[in-house]
Amino acid sequence: MTGNQSNRKDAVRNRAPGEKPVLNEKWDFLDAVPLQEEIKRRTASPPTKPKPPKPIASKPAESGEDISDDSRFRKAMRLYLTKRWESALEEFLQVDVKNFDKEQKAELAYYLGLCSSKLERFDDALRYLEQVIAIDDSAIRVYQCRMIIAYIYIVTDRAPLAEAELNRLQGSGLESVMLYNTLAYSAYVQKHYLAAMEYYEKALEIDNDNTTALNSLGYILADTGFDKLKGLRLCRKAVDRNPENAAYLDSLGWVSYQCGNVKDARKWLRQALDMAPQETEIKKHFKIVTGEAV
Numbered sequence: 001m002t003g004n005q006s007n008r009k010d011a012v013r014n015r016a017p018g019e020k021p022v023l024n025e026k027w028d029f030l031d032a033v034p035l036q037e038e039i040k041r042r043t044a045s046p047p048t049k050p051k052p053p054k055p056i057a058s059k060p061a062e063s064g065e066d067i068s069d070d071s072r073f074r075k076a077m078r079l080y081l082t083k084r085w086e087s088a089l090e091e092f093l094q095v096d097v098k099n100f101d102k103e104q105k106a107e108l109a110y111y112l113g114l115c116s117s118k119l120e121r122f123d124d125a126l127r128y129l130e131q132v133i134a135i136d137d138s139a140i141r142v143y144q145c146r147m148i149i150a151y152i153y154i155v156t157d158r159a160p161l162a163e164a165e166l167n168r169l170q171g172s173g174l175e176s177v178m179l180y181n182t183l184a185y186s187a188y189v190q191k192h193y194l195a196a197m198e199y200y201e202k203a204l205e206i207d208n209d210n211t212t213a214l215n216s217l218g219y220i221l222a223d224t225g226f227d228k229l230k231g232l233r234l235c236r237k238a239v240d241r242n243p244e245n246a247a248y249l250d251s252l253g254w255v256s257y258q259c260g261n262v263k264d265a266r267k268w269l270r271q272a273l274d275m276a277p278q279e280t281e282i283k284k285h286f287k288i289v290t291g292e293a294v
Contacts (some may be wrong), residue, residue, distance in 0.1 A: 069095045073108070082112060089115035106136035113145065122152045143174055147182060154186050162186045167234075177203045181212050193224055214238040215248045222255040231255050239268075248275035254285045265289045 055077030076091030092112050097105050113128035129145040136142055146165050153162035166183045184199035200217035205211055221227045235252040242248055253268030269286045273294065277283055283294040 033140050051242045065090075069099070070178075073275070076111065082114065083118075083209075085115050085118040089119065099138055103137070106132050106138075109137070109144070110141060113148065117148055117152065121124070122156055126152060139174075143169065147178060150182055150186070154182075154189060159190045163190075175206075175212050175214065177207045181210070181216070184213070184216065192254075193220060196220060197226075208239060210243050211238045211245070211248065214241070218255060219251045222258045228255070228259050232259050245276070246272045246279065246282065250276065250279070250282045250285060253289065257289050261288065 079088035109131040116125035180203035187195040205214035215238035222231030249272035257265035
């Protein structure tokens with residue numbers, strides 16, 4: 001064990017952080033869909049001489065008009081792109097897969113999983129996403145589904161299962177900033193603070209400007225007492241890159257307080273509270289620093 005690792009263990013052994021860093025990338029798994037261009041292509045008007053589509057069955061709509069499953073699927077995708085998750089899910093659920101091939105079934109399960117995740121219907125989301133993993137040949141889509149599954153396990157208090165899912169991805173060689181940030185978050189919620197810091201550092205080795213890693217590592221460094229000044233620098237860097245993020249402002253305010261700078265702490269926490277007045281952790285930090293009830 002290196003001296004640095006030993007120091008870190010001493011720092012975190014008797015001091016647990018008071019609040020969780022926010023996993024700001026939690027829905028990047030959905031919003032940064034790898035197949036965005038494909039979605040746009042499919043929902044756009046067809047070209048003048050389209051390739052003959054695969055035959056898909058039609059079924060009657062409530063108005064009596066026949067709507068093909070392909071048209072219904074395209075409509076659902078448009079709803080998904082406009083963030084109308086509930087309506088999109090309803091349309092996707094009405095698509096009949098009877099005449100779908102394996103690729104089409106995987107794509108439908110994929111979007112059912114995305115919509116269910118957005119709506120926090122996590123049991124349904126897990127079922128659909130596991131279907132994608134079982135039948136889809138797209139490595140990118142399977143990677144994304146495993147990331148979403150890991151996140152769902154974390155937020156539903158099954159972090160060890162998340163860690164197993166993420167380690168499977170890491171072992172396959174598909175490393176990314178998102179993977180390390182999620183591994184770090186999973187370690188953090190299990191109170192494995194040393195591991196969390198090391199994963200965030202791996203994320204920053206890939207992208208030294210990644211704001212999720214900057215904010216979260218800075219918060220942990222300061223709140224564990226391991227290196228408050230470095231934590232302050234990292235949180236400040238995250239805010240510089242994304243000054244409209246309430247979670248980052250909250251971290252900077254709380255870390256400023258940890259460093260003894262109450263004036264700056266009040267300023268940053270006030271800005272965070274103005275942006276996100278409903279956030280419990282921000283209100284708690286603000287009350288501790290200012291003594292004012294929110």
